[in-house]
Amino acid sequence: MQDMTKLLFGAVLGALYVVLGIFQILWTVIGPQPGFDALFLTGDPFNGFVLLVIGAVFVTGAWKLFRDIGEGAVFIYIGILLSILFGMVEFFALCAGAIETIFFGEEGSGWAITDSINPLLYLAAIGAVGFFAWGREFLRGLRAA
Amino acid sequence: MSCVCPLAFLSAGTEATITEIRAGKGMRLRLTGMGLCPETRVKVQCANRGSLIVSVGDARYALSRGMATKILVRGTQEAA
Amino acid sequence: MTKQIRIALAGNPNVGKTTLFNAITGARQHVGNWPGVTVEKKTGRVSHNGYEIEVVDLPGTYSLTAYSADEVVARDFILEEKPDVVVQVVDATNMERNLYLTTQLSELRSPVVIALNMADMAEARGDAIDRDRLSAFLEMPVVRTVGTRKDGISSLLDAVIEEAETSPHHEHTIGYGDDAERMIASLVGVLETDQSLAARYPLRWLAVKLLEGDEDVLARIQEGPAAGRVQNILSSIDTDGYEATMADKRYEAIAAILPQVRTVNTRSMNSSDIIDRVVTDRYLGIPIFLALMWGAFELTFTVASPFVTAIDTAIAWLAEAVAGSIEPAWLASLLGDGIIGGVGAVLVFIPNIFILFLILSILEDTGYLARAAFVMDRPMHALGLPGKSFIPMLIGFGCNVPAIMATRTIEGEKDRLLTILINPFISCSARLPVYVLFAGAFFGQQAAGGVVFFLYVLGIVVAIASAKLFRSTILPGESSPFIMEMPPYRIPTALTSLIHMWDKGSMYIRKAGTIILFGAVVVWVLASFPYGVEYGSAESLAGSLGHLIEPLVAPLGFDWKVSVALIFGFLAKEIVVGSLGVLYGTGEESLSSALLADPNLSAATALALMVFVLIYTPCLATLGVIKKETGSWKWTGFSVAYGLIAAWILAFIVGHLAGIFSGGM
Structure with missing residues (x-):
């Protein structure tokens, strides 16, 4: 049963990462499209590439769990880890942006949190849910490594 | 009991016993220090691309295929 | 008055040696280069129980042959500078290979203290190591350390000081079998005739290395009066054969000790292998x-x-x-x-x-x-x-x-x-x-x-x-x-x-x-x-x-x-x-x-x-x-x-x- 949850989690989150990654790259090529403001797409191709990679790890995990060929859960764990890692990278970048604007910003150029939000940041929140669900199991394994 | 073959030919997940290391003295002594010497059991963990990862006891080594062709093994068996 | 001791940290690469070094010396360290080679030299200092201890971090090596700059640096330091104590950092999760270096260190006749590092990891996965028995077999002190948490540093330094004050020191050697021992004995006999050599190096170690065909050691005796007779003996034998036999004997000795001091928790695949399956994946890597x-x-x-x-x-x-x-x-x-x-x-x-x-x-x-x-x-x-x-x-x-x-x-x-x-x-x-x-x-x-x-x-x-x-x-x-x-x-x-x-x-x-x-x-x-x-x-x-x-x-x-x-x-x-x-x-x-x-x-x-x-x-x-x-x-x-x-x-x-x-x- 545990595996079924992981499978669904990996499949859904993986699909989200892949779709948003494709959007990010598309936006670079064809420019921002109307109607997607809520997704906070930045049109950064590298950002899109990272989204695709994380998505691929999740999808691979879900696929392996589905086919029951073993090691599927491992891919889900690493996917969660990558998700959180890149969420943190973006979070640090956001903080740095805020600090810079507050202390050294030129007059009138207000800093808006919405400028710094991107899919890597908010998808990490979902990744974090997975971490709280299975993180103990995973970290125990790592420390014993 | 299968015959002697280079370590490089083994697929992931197989175990074997080293019989001989065909390398210069310096390399052979180095491998001995790392625990890769005749009569030890090695397990191929991963055999992707140009190189492979083997385990000897609890140590993991990455070695290039060139290196792995110089290490001869016997008694190959699929690990459960 | 504070007494001065100099110790050297030896060990395999990736055993947490640097972490332990940092834990011992803290910020009191200096990074330089070993003379003549591009190998980094780190030294640090620490005071403990009225002793001022200088710690030299030797390069990480798997053995002490003369085939890499790292190993030459490590063994020359121990041979020429004669530190008071050599601390070998041993990875508790990977004892076989680590003890191979121990067998070589003990032949250099320096007092050795074993720091059984990453002991927490070994314990976490269910291994149990009997340190007293290990110490008895090796005839050297064994201290449990966890460098990342600074555990055991104080007891390690206690053991180091005690060992530095103990003399004469007991020499622990491995028997290489009758044939090799005969050759070693005859080589030692010849080497004894070279007074200056005998004063500087442990003769048994020289003989063992000559038998292994170590060119660096051969060069060291070349100038002395014993050179000719040593050459005679060596030319009559196959050093490659002896080198292999002696390596076998070292591992045999280790294999004989280990089951008596360690109970291993058997497991199929560890977490590192599991992570490696993903990050070294053929497509995703x-x-x-x-x-x-x-x-x-x-x-x-x-x-x-x-x-x-x-x-x-x-x-x-x-x-x-x-x-x-x-x-x-x-x-x-x-x-x-x-x-x-x-x-x-x-x-x-x-x-x-x-x-x-x-x-x-x-x-x-x-x-x-x-x-x-x-x-x-x-x-x-x-x-x-x-x-x-x-x-x-x-x-x-x-x-x-x-x-x-x-x-x-x-x-x-x-x-x-x-x-x-x-x-x-x-x-x-x-x-x-x-x-x-x-x-x-x-x-x-x-x-x-x-x-x-x-x-x-x-x-x-x-x-x-x-x-x-x-x-x-x-x-x-x-x-x-x-x-x-x-x-x-x-x-x-x-x-x-x-x-x-x-x-x-x-x-x-x-x-x-x-x-x-x-x-x-x-x-x-x-x-x-x-x-x-x-x-x-x-x-x-x-x-x-x-x-x-x-x-x-x-x-x-x-x-x-x-x-x-x-x-x-x-x-x-x-x-x-x-x-x-x-x-x-x-x-x-x-x-x-x-x-x-x-x-x-x-x-x-x-x-x-x-x-x-x-x-x-x-x-x-x-x-x-x-x-x-x-x-x-x-x-x-x-x-x-x-x-x-x-x-x-x-x-x-x-x-x-x-x-x-x-x-x-």
Whole structure:
């Protein structure tokens, strides 16, 4: 049963990462499209590439769990880890942006949190849910490594 | 009991016993220090691309295929 | 009165030796080089129970043969310097291989104390090690330590002091079997006739090494009276055979001890293997690696940004304060324009450099960097380079100096030389300000990013093309086969990663404090003399120098000011910006508008200039390290000449192509 949850989690989150990654790259090529403001797409191709990679790890995990060929859960764990890692990278970048604007910003150029939000940041929140669900199991394994 | 073959030919997940290391003295002594010497059991963990990862006891080594062709093994068996 | 003891830390690579060293000595350490070789030497001090203990960190080695610089350094230190105690750091999760080194250390007749490190990991996975029995078998003290938590440091130092005070010391040896023992006995008999030899070295160890065919030891006895008879004995036997038998006997001895002192919790696959299945996956391995690298650079540039701005602001303020308050005017000019301006231009990058090194340290400490080298082996192999050379290339984006030092981990001499020679083409962060200035001024905010990206890619392309070229001409051959340990994954501790970062990052600060300070003063002097000329004008020394060079670079569209800046850029590439600021007499603030207004400069010329700055002669600090690491003026000179010629040709091509598209240069 545990595996079924992981499978669904990996499949859904993986699909989200892949779709948003494709959007990010598309936006670079064809420019921002109307109607997607809520997704906070930045049109950064590298950002899109990272989204695709994380998505691929999740999808691979879900696929392996589905086919029951073993090691599927491992891919889900690493996917969660990558998700959180890149969420943190973006979070640090956001903080740095805020600090810079507050202390050294030129007059009138207000800093808006919405400028710094991107899919890597908010998808990490979902990744974090997975971490709280299975993180103990995973970290125990790592420390014993 | 299968015959002697280079370590490089083994697929992931197989175990074997080293019989001989065909390398210069310096390399052979180095491998001995790392625990890769005749009569030890090695397990191929991963055999992707140009190189492979083997385990000897609890140590993991990455070695290039060139290196792995110089290490001869016997008694190959699929690990459960 | 405090007593002095000197101890040496020995052990395999990846056993947490550095962590333990940091835990013992804290901040009281010094990093240098072992004389004559490019192996790092770390020493530290600690006071314990009235003893002042000097700790020397020996290079990590698997054994003590004479076939690698690391092993020679380690064994020479123990033999020649005779430390009071050798502490061998043993990885409790990997005893067989670690104890192999122990068998060799004990033959050197130094007192040995075993630090059974990472004991927590062994316990966590269910292994139980009987330390008292192990100690009884080895006849040396065994102390449990956990370097990452500083556990057991005090008891380790207690044991070290006790061992240092114990004498005479009991010698523990391994029996190599009747045949080998007979040979050892006869060799010892012969060696005893050489008085000076017998006084300096343990004879049994010499005999064992001679039997193994150790050329370094053979050379040591060559001068003595025993040489002839030793040769006689050795010529009658097969040393290869003995070497194999003795290695077997050592492992046999270990195999006999281990089951009696350790109960192993059997398990199928450990977590490291599990993680490796994902990060070394056939398809996902490289994308994951690239994604992580993107993350590293994102952090390096965005997170450092506020710190960079802060330093920039502080330096600008300082320069202004100095210029406005100091008399006479020439001194104010030297301090403000010359020193603060020049050195400041470099200090601005410190946040970037430190963050990059911190990230690389963390990646290294978790064990991922070894996997990255494995994953990149195949693509790198296609370029004729070993996977390991990827790490120096990566560090090269930060600074080429530590990058070239990092090539020490590459085994093959040709592979190493090749990696060193192509490294300067990787665009280091010092070149970034030049790009930022010119791309920003001539291509506008929108296109500037693309131009900078193009330069980074061009650097990589030049590096790859050069690697291919060198492989097929001056350094022929395949990249040599490699073997590399994959340390288990660990959660890095903040302290270790920070110390690691500091080791590498402080090199950059030292560079700023010495060579760049010197460069800034030279630029200022050349721009200010002969006395009375306008600062940085065509009549100054700098101006004459520029006019001298001008004909050489005229085909590229560069005038005398650019020539001068390029000459100074040889000291350090970031000086290009500072010296242009000086020569245009504007400072860095309004330099970009001054550049735009210069009729001699067009967008195409600016592009050619950036390409030239990317590729031409590595900076002085890099050349210094190339000389040191290759040990050859020939290769250093080659690097200068090759860089200059390649830069000239490529700048010419790029400049003229850009000129055609944009309508004239």
